[in-house]
Amino acid sequence: MSFTPSEFWKNFRLGTELSISGNFIYNGLYSFDLMQHFYYEDEAFEFLYNISVGIERLQKICVVLIEHNERTNQEDFEVSLISHNHDDLNIRIEKHKNINLGKTHKKLLSLLAKFYKSSRYEMYQMQSVFQPNQAKSELIRFIEESLDIKISTEMLGCSSNEFRIKKFIGKTIGKFCKEYYQIVKEECHRLGIFTYEIASESKAFKIFMSEKYDFSEERIIQKEILKHLIQNDLPKNFKNYIDSEPPLELEFCNVNYYIDYLFSFHKEYTIKGEIEELYTEIDNVKERLEYFKYLGNPDVRFEEEE
Template structure:
């Protein structure tokens, strides 16, 4: 295998996985946003998606444009840009991309964020031009969903709802799916396997499953919880938890917060404070309890079950 083939097959294959991870992380950030008032949430979302889409664009361009007769140094220099729009225009010269105004507008938001807003708060001028990336995103949502987003009213702040998440996922999927199709098409033309993604990885959710929201993950979580607290959970792990790990005295009135904390890192912080207090009051041997909790996740746990027991009995 020539050096350029190895580069395109393996190195760009790794880059494809990285691009998918960034896009996954960005979409997950948006999914977990409670509302649209926080600048930090918008920054995290746009940063991850802008990096992921930029890397995906460059993979598609390399597979499309690079040949043995190119000047390698010049070719690599031409890739040193963070302009999503410029990269997209280059790709359009060789491929048909069916993008409407909403998709092009979102691409411009990514480009503007990465060029200007990304380091905007390091400038004194940011005092009079704060939250630009947040306002860009909110204006985009307002325009295309026909809504008005409130970021200031104490009790009227606009919550992030299913329709917002579905719209963002659909918008990004239209861009990303077409770029991945180009990557796969060009790799096959070159008899390479750049497009192959490890099953079950973050990137596989984006490129293979083409899933751009986290509703199924939320449903799965609740279904697993419903199973684990039911009488149907008779496996060794659940039995071990019930019989060997004494539950702490969490507040029944806060169960909704506890369930939310399982899927939201920010919500975990408040519950972690409560956990620390419960440990101080109720746990004298933390090391042993930690070992018990770890044991409950073992795939080789046979606690309380005979070899002839049938789990489905």
């Protein structure tokens, strides 16, 4: 089957772009899920950056599929896509499609547009030392006004990033994903192309196909697996393999402290220091590391005889 350059561009290049968009949105939501509170400026930045890029790229896919045709001046059209204004891109889409966005969604779009245009560069400016971090402040203000709550950013007594907040952020961002992805599907059907298809093992599948915008299900699955492994009889070969190396003598002052590390390992460095200290007491660390290569390796089946 042969394609014109325009068809190949829309069918395949934009298909890859759709996955990239979903990956950015996934990464942004996951970074927000890992935020324990609202003290650190870099965590707010990471969330806003990923979401702003992901939504912008999704908007541009819609613009291309809606506006571009055989009469389009390609050079002028591509120049028009060099924009980071989420509000303007949404207006271009709304000229052709009805998008069901409320005031909260429009407010978030404006926040993302401002962040990407100016706030993300504020720390390169000397005057930034005389005022609170704008990106974090505006994100907090958006959440406070939307949920009618007060968020403290003081080191002592800093407000927790509660599940209610995570759910709200996920639902709000999910609205953009649903509305824009629906437009992508409609335009693909009109044009007879398959840009909307998403690989089932990708991050983007969770965003566009599963329409899941928080990580509560993944947390439950992790805990169900952990519970199963702890309570059930494990394969004999696996048990023998586990018993072939002694466990480290961890302090074990709080069981949930260690379990939490399994789910959010890059957020906690105290346990890493504890493990590194215990490793200094092991005669052959290289041998122990070799032993661990087989745990969690899906190509190794302990259920087999050999």
